Amino acid sequence: MLTSMMEYATNHVGNPVDEECELENKLAYFEYKDEIVQIFEVYGQGTDSWFLKPSDDTVYKLNNTAYGVYLNQFDDFINYTKNKDNESKKVSYGTTILNDIAGGYTVGRGSK
Known part of the structure; x- marks a missing residue:
């Protein structure tokens, strides 16, 4: 789940730079x-993810400065995930119907 949350944050608001960490993260x-x-994802000889409560200074910056652009709402993430799952099911269902119609054969453009 942490990986999905990180992907969501990366795609929707980007990731702030952690100047205190020596590894890519x-x-x-x-x-x-x-x-x-606060969710961390650190890369080294593998990937490690964890979360913790941010410092009071970070919470202040998130709530009172432009740094707050990096704050994601968990409810938005859940709704995005549900919608993504529903779209995936629709595509899968549509593919099944197409396979049933085509008798399991792949039909290319211009086929007769």
């Missing part, structure tokens, strides 16, 4: 019911 911030969590 990504950060994301999510808010749910007035609580904020």
Whole structure:
């Protein structure tokens, strides 16, 4: 789930730079019911992800400065995930119908 949350944050608002980390990493911030969590994804000889409560200074920056652009709403992430799953099911269902119609054969353009 943390990987999906990081992908969502990366695609929707980008990731702030973590100047304190020596390894290549990504950060994301999510808010749910007035609580904020900070997600880390660190790359080295593998990938490790974890979350924690951000420092008071970071929470202040998220709530009172332009840094707040990096704050994602957890509810938005959940809705996005549900919609993405529904779209995936529609495509899968449409492919099944097409296979049934074509008798399981692949039909290319210009085929007779």
